[in-house]
Amino acid sequence: MQDATAVKSTMDQQTPAKPTLQQIVLRALRIAASTVAIVELLRNQWTGGVLAAMAWLLFSQVERSRGSADKHTREGSS
Numbered sequence: 001m002q003d004a005t006a007v008k009s010t011m012d013q014q015t016p017a018k019p020t021l022q023q024i025v026l027r028a029l030r031i032a033a034s035t036v037a038i039v040e041l042l043r044n045q046w047t048g049g050v051l052a053a054m055a056w057l058l059f060s061q062v063e064r065s066r067g068s069a070d071k072h073t074r075e076g077s078s
Contacts, residue, residue, distance in 0.1 A: 026066070030059040 019027075033056035040049035 026063050033059055
């Protein structure tokens with residue numbers, strides 16, 4: 001009887017979706033841009049640091065908008 005309950009509880013849990021290649025690349029670009037921004041600003045390379053920070057901000061906004069669009073698509077299809 002406990003086995004049936006355990007199987008049912010594990011079936012009810014949703015498995016997390018695997019990230020797509022686009023999500024992985026976007027996350028890698030965001031991490032790289034933030035790292036470059038910090039390093040450039042610490043080296044007093046203001047132009048490169050500011051441009052890398054702007055790239056990081058752009059990648060963050062794209063990732064956020066893709067997440068809300070994906071959520072909207074999932075809610076609309078079910």
